[in-house]
Amino acid sequence: xxxxxxxxxxxxxxxxxxxxxxxxxxxxxxxxxxxxxxxxxxxxxxxxxxxxxxxxxxxxxxxxxxxxxxxxxxxxxxxxxxxxxxxxxxxxxxxxxxxxxxxxxxxxxxxxxxxxxxxxxxxxxxxxxxxxxxxxxxxxxxxxxxxxxxxxxxxxxxxxxxxxxxxxxxxxxxxxxxxxxxxxxxxxxxxxxxxxxxxxxxxxxxxxxxxxxxxxxxxxxxxxxxxxxxxxxxxxxxxxxxxxxxxxxxxxxxxxxxxxxxxxxxxxxxxxxxxxxxxxxxxxxxxxxxxx
Numbered sequence: 278x279x280x281x282x283x284x285x286x287x288x289x290x291x292x293x294x295x296x297x298x299x300x301x302x303x304x305x306x307x308x309x310x311x312x313x314x315x316x317x318x319x320x321x322x323x324x325x326x327x328x329x330x331x332x333x334x335x336x337x338x339x340x341x342x343x344x345x346x347x348x349x350x351x352x353x354x355x356x357x358x359x360x361x362x363x364x365x366x367x368x369x370x371x372x373x374x375x376x377x378x379x380x381x382x383x384x385x386x387x388x389x390x391x392x393x394x395x396x397x398x399x400x401x402x403x404x405x406x407x408x409x410x411x412x413x414x415x416x417x418x419x420x421x422x423x424x425x426x427x428x429x430x431x432x433x434x435x436x437x438x439x440x441x442x443x444x445x446x447x448x449x450x451x452x453x454x455x456x457x458x459x460x461x462x463x464x465x466x467x468x469x470x471x472x473x474x475x476x477x478x479x480x481x482x483x484x485x486x487x488x489x490x491x492x493x494x495x496x497x498x499x500x501x502x503x504x505x506x507x508x509x510x511x512x513x514x515x516x517x518x519x520x521x522x523x524x525x526x527x528x529x530x531x532x533x534x535x536x537x538x539x540x541x542x543x544x545x546x547x548x549x550x551x552x553x554x555x556x557x558x559x560x561x562x563x564x565x566x567x568x569x
Contacts, residue, residue, distance in 0.1 A: 306413040308364045311373070315361030321352055324360070326406040327413070328377060356380065408435045437525055440476045450560025451481035452520075456553070461545045461568050469545035471499065471532040471568070473553055477518070478525040487528070487557065490516025493539020496556045499532055500563065501549040507541045509533045 307327055314324035356376035363373035408431060415427035444455035455476040462470040479485040489495035492507035494516075499506040510531045520526050532543035545551075545568065552563040 306410075306417060309416070310413065311360040312364030315357045315364065323409070325380075326409055352380065404438055405435065408438060436527065437476060440474075440527070444476065445564075447562055447564055449555055449562045450557070451479065451483075452485055452560065453478040453480055454555065454562070454564065456564055459566050459568065463545070468533060469543050471543055471545070471566075473497075473499075473530045473532070473566075474527065475529075476525055476527050477520060479520040479522055482522050484522070485520045485559070487513070487518040487520070487526075488516060489513045489530075491538055492536070492541070497530060498554050498556075499543070499551055499566070500554050501546065501551050504544075505541075505554075506532050506543045507539055509536050509540055509543070 310319060310324055310327045313319040314321065356379060359368060359373050359376045362368045363370070412428060412431040412435065415424055415431060418424040418427055440455050440457050444457045447454040447456065455478070457474060457476075459471060459473055464470060477485075477487065487496070489497055489508075489511055490513075492509075495508060495511075498508070508530045512529050518526050518528055535542040547568075551566040551568050553566055555562045555564070
């Protein structure tokens, strides 16, 4: 699988003449990844993301490399062999890095065109790659509970990054709501199901509380112009989400069958416009759902 490496493009465009080189300390997880890639435990794209991290962090210097007009259809076996041998300490850094230069030359690692649009996309990819590298580093933590805490925190960062990259953003009082979109699902029995996923970021200096203690006592609902729909289920904990300053939380609210206790059956009419309503004491808004 091909991946775009902005750092390689930048170095090529600057005309660097530095030879391939590693810094003195290479994170242990990099060699782990090389070995895992060689034996098929992780995918080619996952390994290339680790290489991108090395380049972005200055651990690898890449010389100018002419991209051949003849593209490779896959990673040759000798490149994977080199990765495994390097992970085991059987070959030196220079021998392993020859494989990286080969992948640049044959287009297995592609070079960004440098346009503003591709730069933005590459920036997102770079951020995600760095987070995935951080997640891999968690594996070096020996104590199980500390390793799990590390993984949990980084996985949340990855989820936040992914949601932000595809969301419409709404500034509501001291909070930023990120809405990645929603679709109505019509079941075989004709019932309409609607899942609303949101990421909320606290931009204030005080704790932010989101309240939804039950369908009939909830600061969030769906409105179609003449009828309000109350949720069927939600992942609010004890009716509250508390978000500390500068932090973010995700939540899900499901609209569908009427479960009672103030809930309502969700009915979908394609001729109507639906909005997700936020009615908190600290701010309110109607977020278009653009259902289809």
